[in-house]
Amino acid sequence: MLEGEERLGRAALVGDLARIELECECCGTRLDAFRSPGRCACGGLFRVVFPRPESVDLRVFDRRLGTWEPLDRSGVWRYREFLPPLSAHFVITRPEGNTNLYRHPRLSSWTGCQELVVKHEGENPTGSFKDRGMTVAISHARAVGARAVACASTGNTAASVAAYAALAELGSVVFLPAGKIAAGKLGQALAYGARIVQIDGDFDAAMRLVEAASDELGLYLLNSVNPFRLEGQKTIVFELLHQLAWEPPDWIVLPGGNLGNTAAFGAALDQLQRWGVLARLPRLAVIQAEGAAPFYAAYRTGFRDFHPVQAETVATAIRIGNPVSYERAKRAIELTDGVVAVVSDTEILEAKAVVDRCGIGCEPASAAAVAGVRKLVAEGTIGADDRVVAILTGHVLKDPETILRYHTAEPVRSLANRPVTVPASLDALRGVLGDGA
Numbered sequence: 240m241l242e243g244e245e246r247l248g249r250a251a252l253v254g255d256l257a258r259i260e261l262e263c264e265c266c267g268t269r270l271d272a273f274r275s276p277g278r279c280a281c282g283g284l285f286r287v288v289f290p291r292p293e294s295v296d297l298r299v300f301d302r303r304l305g306t307w308e309p310l311d312r313s314g315v316w317r318y319r320e321f322l323p324p325l326s327a328h329f330v331i332t333r334p335e336g337n338t339n340l341y342r343h344p345r346l347s348s349w350t351g352c353q354e355l356v357v358k359h360e361g362e363n364p365t366g367s368f369k370d371r372g373m374t375v376a377i378s379h380a381r382a383v384g385a386r387a388v389a390c391a392s393t394g395n396t397a398a399s400v401a402a403y404a405a406l407a408e409l410g411s412v413v414f415l416p417a418g419k420i421a422a423g424k425l426g427q428a429l430a431y432g433a434r435i436v437q438i439d440g441d442f443d444a445a446m447r448l449v450e451a452a453s454d455e456l457g458l459y460l461l462n463s464v465n466p467f468r469l470e471g472q473k474t475i476v477f478e479l480l481h482q483l484a485w486e487p488p489d490w491i492v493l494p495g496g497n498l499g500n501t502a503a504f505g506a507a508l509d510q511l512q513r514w515g516v517l518a519r520l521p522r523l524a525v526i527q528a529e530g531a532a533p534f535y536a537a538y539r540t541g542f543r544d545f546h547p548v549q550a551e552t553v554a555t556a557i558r559i560g561n562p563v564s565y566e567r568a569k570r571a572i573e574l575t576d577g578v579v580a581v582v583s584d585t586e587i588l589e590a591k592a593v594v595d596r597c598g599i600g601c602e603p604a605s606a607a608a609v610a611g612v613r614k615l616v617a618e619g620t621i622g623a624d625d626r627v628v629a630i631l632t633g634h635v636l637k638d639p640e641t642i643l644r645y646h647t648a649e650p651v652r653s654l655a656n657r658p659v660t661v662p663a664s665l666d667a668l669r670g671v672l673g674d675g676a
Contacts, residue, residue: 256382259323261285261466264566272323273383275459276466277450284567286506287466289323291514300481309334315371318477321510322375322470329382331407335370336474338362340482340628343597349590350609351616354626357594357609358479361601361634365427367556368475368500368632369399375471376461377403385409385459389452391438391445392462393496393555394424395633400461401431412458414438414445421555421602421638441550443561463499464563472503473510479628480511487521488626492615494607495525495534495579496557498568500630505571521628523577524621525568526611528552528587528604531559534568538579542569553584553641556604556633578620582610588645592654595642600635608632 259272265283276285300318303311310316310327314336340356347353360368380388387410390400397413397420404411413428417437428435438445446462453460463469480487493500504523511517527535531550537543547561562568572579582590590613591606601609608629615621635642646655661667 333364350613366634367395372468372471373403376467389458390461391449398427401433469503473507476507492524493630498562498564502564502567554604586610601631602633602637605631
């Protein structure tokens with residue numbers, strides 16, 4: 240983005256950014272980090288390469304929990320020794336992260352996993368895990384002098400891009416598949432001021448268009464093609480392990496759509512093992528929706544064959560038929576001796592209803608992880624006493640239409656909580672409530 244003297248001046252200004260490189264995962268080409276990181280000329284994706292610190296004392300992360308410094312308060316930048324060095328001058332943070340772990344006997348009973356905890360990434364500022372990647376990628380966009388950013392989205396990325404671009408005073412353009420986005424997510428993108436472009440096609444068509452537009456129009460691309468996004472999403476694993484006193488669970492189970500989180504989790508675990516933080520890796524289990532499961536199909540062939548699909552599922556956040564991070568996610572499964580499973584929309588909605596009834600709540604795509612735990616326990620892949628963390632990726636209010644359909648539609652579902660209408664009298668109310676609610 241920057242040329243000649245302007246570029247040299249920016250290098251002096253950003254300091255540590257000059258120590259970062261982009262390396263193509265396919266051909267090995269290396270570029271400096273003073274640009275919007277799209278695809279390599281060979282078609283491959285870049286990874287971020289940066290120097291390892293001389294030492295990392297894990298106790299520093301505990302100390303930062305007790306301060307009010309903006310970077311320390313962020314559940315992303317708190318782990319900055321594990322992230323690419325970006326000058327604090329350019330960092331945009333709300334702060335994000337700091338998401339909680341929850342245990343509930345109903346979840347354990349329903350899944351058959353007695354040691355199940357869920358980490359709720361829906362507690363991020365815009366209601367999904369996307370904010371973790373966005374704080375790092377938007378900060379890099381500011382450092383390289385971007386004036387406008389863009390993404391294709393099924394909803395959560397749109398909300399996060401719009402919010403963080405507004406914080407950074409950058410223009411934003413969001414490409415959406417027309418009619419295929421939940422109202423809660425579209426409402427966020429509109430409210431935060433993004434320019435909305437609806438595409439006559441699915442997410443994959445929107446993704447192709449935004450990549451072309453980024454190349455031609457100079458927009459900074461914020462999809463998970465961007466490796467700085469994945470650097471931020473790695474902190475889900477860093478924070479999770481911190482919460483578990485750096486003792487890894489047996490399994491981390493997560494939904495799989497565009498597979499950016501799968502790729503990020505694999506990269507985080509690989510980094511922590513190479514840096515001597517972890518002696519043992521948890522296994523990853525990626526759960527796809529039955530109607531959007533190209534990664535599962537490839538896994539069933541031993542990753543010998545991959546074929547995109549026309550995706551259709553109630554879980555809009557993972558309604559993706561040609562995942563960008565397929566190769567990265569494949570490596571993550573291989574690294575961790577992981578598994579890939581598939582669940583139906585019915586199983587997703589039942590799992591969501593259970594999570595919601597526990598007072599935790601989540602969007603449908605999140606519930607795929609919990610449905611996946613139940614299936615893998617039933618199959619014997621996950622042991623009933625294994626320590627398992629399932630990742631809930633989005634807030635319960637991301638998709639209110641699906642909640643209303645589940646609880647009011649015919650035929651009545653097993654966990655439906657149907658509203659009732661009664662005359663305004665105590666006798667009528669007694670007839671509904673009996674002796675109590």
